[in-house]
Amino acid sequence: MAPSKDYYQALGVGETATTQEIKKAFRRLAKQYHPDRNPSNPQAAERFKEINEAHDVLSDPEKRKKYDQLRKYGAFAGVGGGRQPGAGGPGGFADSGVEFDLGDLGSFGGLGDLFSTIFGKRPEKEQEVDETIEASVSIPFRVGALGGKVPVTLPMAEVCPTCGGRGAAPGATITTCGECRGRGTISFGQGGFAVTRPCPVCRGKGKVPSERCPTCQGSGEVRIEKRLMITVPPGTEDGAKVRLKGQGAKGRGDVVVVFQVEPDTFFRREGADVVCVVPLNVAQAMLGTRIKVKTLDGRRVVLRIPPGTQHGQKFRIAGQGIEKNGRRGDQLVEVRVEIPEHLSAEQEAAIKAFAERAGLKY
Ligand SMILES: [Zn+2]
Ligand SMILES: [Zn+2]
DSSP states (O other), X not given: OOOOSOHHHHHTOOTTOOHHHHHHHHHHHHHHHOTTTSTTOHHHHHHHHHHHHHHHXXXXXXXXXXHHHHXXXXXXXXXXXXXXXXXXXXXXXXXXXXXXXXXXXXGGSOHHHHHHHHXXXXXXXXXXXXXXXXXXXXXXXXXXXXXXXXXXXXEEEEEOTTTTTSOBOTTOOEEEOTTTTTSSEEEEOOTTOBEEEEOTTTTTSSEEEXXXXXXXXXXXXXXXXXXXXXXXXXXXXXXXXXXXXXXXXXXXXXXXXXXXXXXXXXXXXXXXXXXXXXXXXXXXXXXXXEEEEXXXXXXXXXXXXXXXXXXXXXXXXXXXXXXXXXXXXXXXXXXXXXXOSOOOHHHHXXXXXXXXXXXXXX
């Protein structure tokens, strides 16, 4: 069963139906033909698609207006008896598939535009887009800085293992599709121009099996959860992308991974350097000390704090920063001098004595 390109017919409403009536008809039919209610029924699935397409166009006043204009010019007049298997060519309606004798239609601002408005993108393009899968992957700060590997699971289409993509049950015989007579496409319309779409019965293959593959219901593909190990290059910044060639749907398309670098509670990035903040008490700041500081590698290095260190002062640990082109930046340690919030009477007396000796006013 081919979709009639008459959207009014598809929804069973008149040309003058209100948006409200269209929505109502759509809801009723969508319920009836919903794939959940009609498992393994390709006819219902096709009808469901058609209903959705019709609703998409007719419920949008702008699209409906354009569609009505096209319809008036006879684009879909051949629905039912007037189909022209010889008209148009394979390859989609935006190319040779659309044959038109523009005349008055020139004022529409381009047929390509009109069709893309009504039907969406060109099928060939859609396929290309479909096969590239973009995935956003969250990585820990450390992995982004130093590089590493992260596992990712992506849902994607894979060639059906039972039928090898042919859509036929094992042992089924393959015959030429009666709907499209083996062409793989179906054209609608007559006179001025015709619209060519992939044949819904054979899904553009031109051949149909005597029995559909039980695994994929004839589609030739199955949805799988594909697990990939992604290599994160060192120095990966938030928003950076990598393209994995041939890892996408059916082993053909690419997977484009967009990295999201998670913020770290201790480190932050400044170009090739990493900055961290460590607390010092007043005695450490005034008298000097040695502290242990965590590095990106997970080690702890000893950092000497000289006497008289000021709040906010930065110390450099060389070679412990972000790796970029085989070289590593530095780790900058910023100190935060913490002042005691409460003093006992004894402590207060001691600090006052110190202040008097040091000549500090308070
Ligand atoms: Zn066919
Ligand atoms: Zn199969």
